[in-house]
Amino acid sequence: MPAPSPLPHLEWRPAVRHAKDRRSFLKSTTIAGTAITLSAMQYSRVYGANERLQIASVGTGGKGWSDLLGVAASPNVDVVGLCDIDSSAKHLGQAAEKFSSARQYDDWRRLLDESGDVQGVLVSTPDFMHAPISLPAMQLGKHVFCQKPLTHTVMEARQMRKAAKKHGVVTQMCNQIQSHSAYRTAVHLIHEGMIGKVKEVHSWQGGQPSWPRHIPRPSGNDPVPSHVRWDLWQGVAMERPYKIGMYHPFNWRGWQAYGTGQLGDFGCHILDPVFKALQIESPTKLTAEAPELMPETWTDRSTVRYEFPGTKYTAESTLPVTWYDAVGVSPPRERLGHIPVDAKLPGAGSVLVGEKGSLVIPHVAMPQLYMADQTLAENLPVISSVDHYTQWADACRGGAETTSHFDYAGPLTEAVLLGTIGIRFPGQELHWDTDSMQITNHAEAQRWITKPYRKGWEPAWV
Numbered sequence: 001m002p003a004p005s006p007l008p009h010l011e012w013r014p015a016v017r018h019a020k021d022r023r024s025f026l027k028s029t030t031i032a033g034t035a036i037t038l039s040a041m042q043y044s045r046v047y048g049a050n051e052r053l054q055i056a057s058v059g060t061g062g063k064g065w066s067d068l069l070g071v072a073a074s075p076n077v078d079v080v081g082l083c084d085i086d087s088s089a090k091h092l093g094q095a096a097e098k099f100s101s102a103r104q105y106d107d108w109r110r111l112l113d114e115s116g117d118v119q120g121v122l123v124s125t126p127d128f129m130h131a132p133i134s135l136p137a138m139q140l141g142k143h144v145f146c147q148k149p150l151t152h153t154v155m156e157a158r159q160m161r162k163a164a165k166k167h168g169v170v171t172q173m174c175n176q177i178q179s180h181s182a183y184r185t186a187v188h189l190i191h192e193g194m195i196g197k198v199k200e201v202h203s204w205q206g207g208q209p210s211w212p213r214h215i216p217r218p219s220g221n222d223p224v225p226s227h228v229r230w231d232l233w234q235g236v237a238m239e240r241p242y243k244i245g246m247y248h249p250f251n252w253r254g255w256q257a258y259g260t261g262q263l264g265d266f267g268c269h270i271l272d273p274v275f276k277a278l279q280i281e282s283p284t285k286l287t288a289e290a291p292e293l294m295p296e297t298w299t300d301r302s303t304v305r306y307e308f309p310g311t312k313y314t315a316e317s318t319l320p321v322t323w324y325d326a327v328g329v330s331p332p333r334e335r336l337g338h339i340p341v342d343a344k345l346p347g348a349g350s351v352l353v354g355e356k357g358s359l360v361i362p363h364v365a366m367p368q369l370y371m372a373d374q375t376l377a378e379n380l381p382v383i384s385s386v387d388h389y390t391q392w393a394d395a396c397r398g399g400a401e402t403t404s405h406f407d408y409a410g411p412l413t414e415a416v417l418l419g420t421i422g423i424r425f426p427g428q429e430l431h432w433d434t435d436s437m438q439i440t441n442h443a444e445a446q447r448w449i450t451k452p453y454r455k456g457w458e459p460a461w462v
Contacts, residue, residue, distance in 0.1 A: 051397065052076050052077065053078070053396050054117050054118055055078070055079055055119065055121065055122060056080060056102075056111055056115060057082055057095065057121075058121065058123050058125060058133055059083070059084060059123065059125040059147075061092075061249060062124075062250065063174075064084070064124030065095065067124045067145070067174055067389070068095060068099075068122060070176075070387075070390075071120075071122060071145060071390065071392065073389065073390060079099040080102050080118060081111050082096060082099060082103070083105040083108050085232045086248070086249065087106065087227045088228075092106075112136055112137060115140065119142065120142060120145065120170075120396050121133075123144060123147060127149055127253075127258065127264065128236065128257065130147060130150060130152065131156035131160055132236045132453075132459050135159060135163050135459055135462075138160075138164060138167045138169050138171075139163065143169045143171065143395075144164070144169060144170075144172075145389075146160075146171070146172075147174045148174055148268035148409075148413075149260055149265075149268045150268070150406065150412075150413040151417070152258075152260065152417075153450050153451050154414050154417045154437070155449050155450035155451075157410045157413040157414045157417065158410065158414065159459075160409075162462040164405070164406040166462055170396045171392075171406040172392035172395075172403075172409075173268065173404045175268045175409070175412075178388065179386045179388035181366070181382060181384055183273045183361070184384070184385065184386075185366060185380070185383045186359060187276045187277040188381065189359060189367060190278065190313060191313070194354075194356075194357065194359070195353075195355070196315075196354045197314055197315035197354060198313055198314050199314070199315045199354065200353045202331035202335060202351045203270050203324070203350040204330055205262055205263075205325045206324075207327070210251075211252075211254035211259070213297050213298050213300045214293075214297055216294060217240075217295075217297075218243050220241065222242055222243050228242075230242045235454070236454050237257045238257065238452075238454055239454065253265055254298055256296055256297065257296065259298070260298075261298030261299065261423070262298065262302070263302065263304065263323060263325060263416060263419050263420055266325070267416035267419065270348060270350060270363050271412065272404075272412065275408075277352070278319065278352075279311045279312070280311060280319060280321075281415075282308070282309075282414065282415060282434035283415055283432055284309060284432060285430060286306045286422045286430055286432070287427065287428065288302055288423045288427075289304075290426045291426075292426070293423065298423075300326070301327075302323075303322065304422055304423070306321040306322070307319070323419060330345050331351060335353070336351050336353065337353035337354070338353075338372055338374050339351065339358050339360065339374070340370070346360070346362035346363065350363075356371070357369055357370055357372055358370045388403075411434075421448045422445075424448060428442065430445050437449060
């Protein structure tokens with residue numbers, strides 16, 4: 001079988017077969033609901049944009065479905081390509097039915113080979129395939145909308161940032177709550193000095209993950225369903241047997257080879273308004289507390305204490321930021337500044353402790369501002385939502401810039417993923433030099449800045 005034509009700067013391209021036309025056996029499905037939007041279909045103004053945006057989506061089930069609907073809600077977008085390793089009704093099937101004129105693929109490499117008319121690519125796959133798909137897409141000059149966390153490793157996050165700049169493409173990470181009125185209002189309140197300079201931050205996720213954690217890999221293997229291309233799903237990861245319900249379509253989040261655990265899953269959401277409001281980027285050091293990891297799955301709880309350089313919005317030259325995740329967890333009350341001890345905290349969110357007050361930013365609800373006397377501030381200004389999805393589509397056509405472009409999302413993701421490295425070495429302080437991309441005091445931790453890739457699938461760096 002001949003190998004496909006090479007992509008620019010790609011050193012790996014296994015031979016692939018053409019995607020089959022599956023329409024003949026895709027069952028009809030009822031498309032329930034509408035696109036998830038954060039505002040009432042308000043699109044950013046586009047200046048001098050006359051052409052429609054042609055997009056392709058890699059990953060059309062689960063979050064990929066809502067991402068696709070969100071971007072396609074723009075009246076100036078055409079969906080011309082669909083790719084998913086799963087041809088069932090809840091994955092490629094529903095997308096193929098709704099966007100019946102789009103070409104269908106099971107292999108994203110073939111989609112990119114035949115992407116001459118594609119201007120933008122949505123990447124809504126498991127974490128470990130974000131960078132391997134996004135990088136060659138950008139190398140081909142395609143604009144990219146990518147799910148959070150932006151990447152699986154710190155090295156990949158830095159490469160995504162470099163590639164976007166080098167190839168001059170429009171990018172957006174899908175931490176869509178950034179565009180919600182709640183988070184935008186919280187950022188505004190900090191920038192207006194409503195609590196004064198910020199002294200410390202506490203962020204947490206106290207929910208119950210539904211994916212596996214702190215367990216060993218199951219033994220044996222199960223037959224691969226006819227609608228799943230298991231080899232293509234594994235992509236750059238090392239090969240392993242298929243197990244029903246253990247990896248695809250959702251439980252991959254709990255496995256180190258594919259996902260990034262609770263911090264990786266929620267950090268780019270919950271820490272986002274902290275980064276936006278305080279304009280922080282890279283930590284200088286961090287220490288994690290967590291149970292010893294099982295060889296292949298993530299832990300069921302962790303605390304990560306970061307130290308960031310201070311900014312014009314912080315009270316000191318350094319800023320402590322602490323992340324907590326465990327079922328039912330919340331920050332220690334004595335650390336929460338001006339918040340009364342009997343005040344109900346959200347199940348997930350952040351508290352920014354300032355000189356004049358403390359701001360609670362729930363995940364997701366409007367922020368609450370406690371003043372120095374522990375009373376709740378009233379009649380706070382409210383900043384309207386924008387549409388995170390159509391913002392990217394409009395920007396691709398020459399409209400306003402995106403707000404979670406890779407130059408912003410890259411450092412946010414790096415900080416989150418440094419925390420996942422810290423979880424591997426509980427109790428050990430790790431010192432981070434962002435310019436050299438080195439954990440300067442811990443050679444074993446430095447090894448986790450990148451990772452090995454399956455032979456023949458190695459991405460080429462910028």
